[in-house]
Amino acid sequence: MTVRVQSEAFDPGAELSGFAQGRSDVGAVVSFTGVVRDDSGTLDRMEIEHYPGMTEKAIAAIVEEARVRWSLADCLVIHRHGPLRPGAQIMMVATAAAHRVAAFEAAEFLMDYLKSRAPFWKREVKRDGSTDWVDAKVDDEDALKRWSR
Amino acid sequence: MVEVMYFAWVRERIGEPREKIETSAATVAELVEELRAREPRYAAAFADLSALRVALDQELADFDAPLNGVREVAFFPPMTGG
Numbered sequence: 001m002t003v004r005v006q007s008e009a010f011d012p013g014a015e016l017s018g019f020a021q022g023r024s025d026v027g028a029v030v031s032f033t034g035v036v037r038d039d040s041g042t043l044d045r046m047e048i049e050h051y052p053g054m055t056e057k058a059i060a061a062i063v064e065e066a067r068v069r070w071s072l073a074d075c076l077v078i079h080r081h082g083p084l085r086p087g088a089q090i091m092m093v094a095t096a097a098a099h100r101v102a103a104f105e106a107a108e109f110l111m112d113y114l115k116s117r118a119p120f121w122k123r124e125v126k127r128d129g130s131t132d133w134v135d136a137k138v139d140d141e142d143a144l145k146r147w148s149r
Numbered sequence: 150m151v152e153v154m155y156f157a158w159v160r161e162r163i164g165e166p167r168e169k170i171e172t173s174a175a176t177v178a179e180l181v182e183e184l185r186a187r188e189p190r191y192a193a194a195f196a197d198l199s200a201l202r203v204a205l206d207q208e209l210a211d212f213d214a215p216l217n218g219v220r221e222v223a224f225f226p227p228m229t230g231g
Contacts, residue, residue, distance in 0.1 A: 051154070054204055054223070091230075111231055115229070115231035118228060120228055121157035121226065135229070
């Protein structure tokens with residue numbers, strides 16, 4: 001299980017090629033990469049603030065829950081902070097499990113929880129200099145409910 | 150004495166990322182009341198608690214949670230990771 005919180009860019013391909021290598025119990029690897037989107041063409045950058053210390057702990061707890069629940073063989077979470085240009089990678093998750101359903105579900109679970117339970121805050125800085133904190137979406141909170149049991 | 154931290158727009162409204170606060174508040178809600186009474190910038194930041202989240206020693210908590218033995222209190226808006 002690997003968790004990295006960093007300002008530096010990362011290479012999703014390189015991360016994935018080294019992930020869960022050499023394990024004979026892995027039949028499925030799923031990965032997701034989140035990218036800075038600029039729908040309106042007015043975004044200069046996305047700035048991501050976080051809570052050092054709590055961020056790592058919160059992600060580790062989410063990863064541990066996923067590992068146990070889906071019997072993951074391995075799991076990778078990378079999340080960046082600081083200023084990010086449109087097109088830049090924000091984060092990635094990868095899951096490795098014996099079977100496809102577990103790997104997909106665990107990746108979705110991780111994404112849903114990282115969105116609403118890891119202490120990151122996104123602020124958009126537009127090209128005209130105006131700024132906007134990104135509001136949490138009701139849908140994102142609702143997405144957590146499907147995992148409760 | 151507790152270390153109180155603010156993130157995102159809460160930090161912007163209050164104007165600093167952290168401060169040490171001498172308090173006898175028994176719960177988070179009581180601490181919020183003390184802060185609100187300090188200055189308008191605190192009243193503005195804590196105007197709507199439904200728009201805020203709190204963490205005690207880096208674990209998410211409720212506003213009625215006790216502050217017994219807590220060293221670090223953080224206030225912030227709902228998280229937007231991922």
